[in-house]
Amino acid sequence: MKTDYMRCGIVGLSGYTGKEVFSLLLNHPQVRVSYVAAQNTIGPAFRIWPEFLNCTSLVCQEFNVKEAAKHCEVIFLALPHTESMKVAGALLKADLKVIDLSADYRLKSTKTYQTWYGHKHVDAKNISKAVYGLPELYRQRIKKADFIANPGCYPTAAILGLAPLVATHSKSIVSIIVDAKSGVSGAGRKATVHLLFGEVANNFKAYKVLCHQHAPEIDQYLSQLAGHKLSVNFVAHLLPLDRGILETIYIQLKQPITLNQLHMLYSKFYKIEPFVRVHPLASQPEIKNVAYTNFCDIGLALSQDKKTVVVTSAIDNLVKGAAGQAVQNMNIMCGFNEIEGLI
Numbered sequence: 348m349k350t351d352y353m354r355c356g357i358v359g360l361s362g363y364t365g366k367e368v369f370s371l372l373l374n375h376p377q378v379r380v381s382y383v384a385a386q387n388t389i390g391p392a393f394r395i396w397p398e399f400l401n402c403t404s405l406v407c408q409e410f411n412v413k414e415a416a417k418h419c420e421v422i423f424l425a426l427p428h429t430e431s432m433k434v435a436g437a438l439l440k441a442d443l444k445v446i447d448l449s450a451d452y453r454l455k456s457t458k459t460y461q462t463w464y465g466h467k468h469v470d471a472k473n474i475s476k477a478v479y480g481l482p483e484l485y486r487q488r489i490k491k492a493d494f495i496a497n498p499g500c501y502p503t504a505a506i507l508g509l510a511p512l513v514a515t516h517s518k519s520i521v522s523i524i525v526d527a528k529s530g531v532s533g534a535g536r537k538a539t540v541h542l543l544f545g546e547v548a549n550n551f552k553a554y555k556v557l558c559h560q561h562a563p564e565i566d567q568y569l570s571q572l573a574g575h576k577l578s579v580n581f582v583a584h585l586l587p588l589d590r591g592i593l594e595t596i597y598i599q600l601k602q603p604i605t606l607n608q609l610h611m612l613y614s615k616f617y618k619i620e621p622f623v624r625v626h627p628l629a630s631q632p633e634i635k636n637v638a639y640t641n642f643c644d645i646g647l648a649l650s651q652d653k654k655t656v657v658v659t660s661a662i663d664n665l666v667k668g669a670a671g672q673a674v675q676n677m678n679i680m681c682g683f684n685e686i687e688g689l690i
Contacts, residue, residue, distance in 0.1 A: 353379070353420055353677075354379055354381040354420050355372055355380050355423065356383065356384070356418060357369055357372075357382070357384070357422075358384045358385070358410050358415070358424050358425065359384075359385060359424060359427075360383040360385045360396075360425070361385040361388040362425050363665055364425040364448050364670050365385070365423075365425035367669065368425055368674065369383065369399070370399075370670075371671065372674065372688070374688060375674065375687060376687065377681070378421075378677075380403070381405075381419055382405075382422075383408070384409060384410040384415070385407050386410070388407060389407055389409055391407070392405045392407050412438060412441060416438070420444065421446065421677055421680075422443050422445050423673055425448050426448075426449055428451060428464055429449075429451065429464060429466045431447045431452070432449075432451040432469050433470075436470045439473060439476070445493070445495070447495065447497060450464065450499060450564070451496075452474055452477035452494070453477075453502075453564050454564060454567060455474060455475070457471045457474070463563055464560060476493075478496065479568060480498060480672060481672075482620075482622075482675055483622075483623060484510060489679045492680055493680075495680070497669065498668075498672065500533055500665075500668025501533075503672065504527070504661070505581070505596065506568055506569060507643045507660060507662075508594060508658040508660030509523065510569075512612070512656065512658075514616070517574065517577065519602045520573075520577065520598060520599070520601075521600060523579040523580065523598050525579050526584075526595045526596070526597070527581065527582065527583050527593075528584040528585075529583065529584070529664055530589050530591045530664060531547055531588065551585070551586065552585055553582055554584070554585055555583055559581055561581065561583075562579060565579050590639075590664055591634035591664060592662050592663075592664045593660070593661045595659050596658040598657075598658065599654065600655070601654070603653035604654075605649075606647070606649045609647050613647060621685060622642050622675065623645065624642055625647075626645060626646040628647065630646060631646035631659050633661065636661070639663060639666065640671075641667045641671035641672065641674075641689045642662070642663075645659065645660050645661075674689060
């Protein structure tokens with residue numbers, strides 16, 4: 348069925364990222380949302396998310412590959428980790444373009460995946476087909492892709508914050524510490540005690556210290572960029588906010604660098620990127636300035652001995668860290684203007 352717009356579907360509408368993808372696509376001039384499904388929630392979309400009342404007549408149904416293939420050309424998988432790998436293969440076999448927002452296809456080693464996510468990978472044959480959907484580094488590969496592994500929220504902020512330095516000064520890097528803080532929506536939409544309002548409000552804590560599942564993803568893609576193995580020391584924290592990520596990244600160098608050199612490096616690296624904003628010197632990113640946007644804001648500072656670089660990186664975990672980046676990837680894959688539906 349040929350149309351003058353791209354037909355899109357969302358599997359996992361009942362989660363935060365599924366909702367965010369839906370919201371963005373409803374306002375995208377080049378696409379129509381033609382199919383929505385969820386694992387455990389069926390019924391009119393506006394009953395699942397009341398803010399869509401009078402915006403859509405779509406009914407969320409139980410996922411079915413044949414139905415998805417009949418109604419869609421592009422499918423967004425907004426499913427929990429370990430669930431996407433159960434359905435992605437069948438969708439690819441049905442000749443659909445697939446953008447997976449879970450972690451199931453980001454790691455290239457099934458052994459590493461099982462170690463960090465606690466489940467054996469059941470679709471190893473399709474891992475090599477997935478292109479990592481970080482447009483600032485992999486745009487040319489994304490253009491030709493049918494299958495995207497959308498990056499994690501913490502890795503998006505970390506890799507964008509580190510990429511210019513890693514790409515040009517990797518042999519001078521002694522150590523990297525990523526001190527990351529995220530709003531509660533980063534944990535997904537589930538009822539657990541530690542995410543209750545009474546536990547989160549007026550509180551701030553570290554969790555999964557040096558054992559967060561996003562660490563190997565960051566290591567993998569920074570190592571690819573560097574051309575040799577790099578490892579980060581990653582510590583996540585939970586902020587009493589609904590959304591947003593701020594990462595303070597400390598890079599220890601062997602050789603000194605000046606602040607002007609550093610700023611010039613980052614400014615040049617991201618010069619043509621529509622969604623990365625390098626702050627002027629003496630200015631630092633804030634979560635409120637990227638919330639509800641697809642921007643990544645980056646700030647820079649340097650120690651007096653010029654060997655410790657501090658990079659601050661801020662994103663909205665649900666937009667640039669998930670749904671917005673997924674739509675950005677769709678735009679690139681389908682030949683649309685990259686910023687369409689996002690600005």
